[in-house]
Amino acid sequence: MTKLLNFTQLQQVYLVCGKTDLRKGIDGLATIVQEEFALDPFSPALFLFCGTRKDRFKAIFWEGDGFVLLYKRYESGHLQWPRTAAEVRQLTTQQLQWLLTGLTIEPSVHRVKPGQMY
Numbered sequence: 316m317t318k319l320l321n322f323t324q325l326q327q328v329y330l331v332c333g334k335t336d337l338r339k340g341i342d343g344l345a346t347i348v349q350e351e352f353a354l355d356p357f358s359p360a361l362f363l364f365c366g367t368r369k370d371r372f373k374a375i376f377w378e379g380d381g382f383v384l385l386y387k388r389y390e391s392g393h394l395q396w397p398r399t400a401a402e403v404r405q406l407t408t409q410q411l412q413w414l415l416t417g418l419t420i421e422p423s424v425h426r427v428k429p430g431q432m433y
Contacts, residue, residue: 327360337366
């Protein structure tokens with residue numbers, strides 16, 4: 316019986332920042348994980364990738380007997396995807412939930428100008 320991916324039970328979540336060619340399938344995405352970031356795509360981790368358009372993403376996850384490839388396209392709204400190229404970030408489950416609901420994972424900084432009241 317096939318397991319279903321439960322985001323709340325993930326041990327590790329990695330977000331590949333920047334733009335990834337989403338025409339790639341499982342093998343191409345797993346190669347990026349291995350060669351560009353020296354991570355193991357067969358580990359119990361979810362790897363997330365975003366393309367040029369911020370309204371869709373792909374993810375791969377090794378279930379022990381095969382890969383799961385996820386693809387999601389938002390009909391309205393978009394992801395707040397970090398665009399720093401050649402970087403991978405480890406996310407918490409909370410950050411994953413924020414990202415998938417369109418919120419940013421970047422820390423919020425409230426800047427106050429001198430003399431400005433808040």
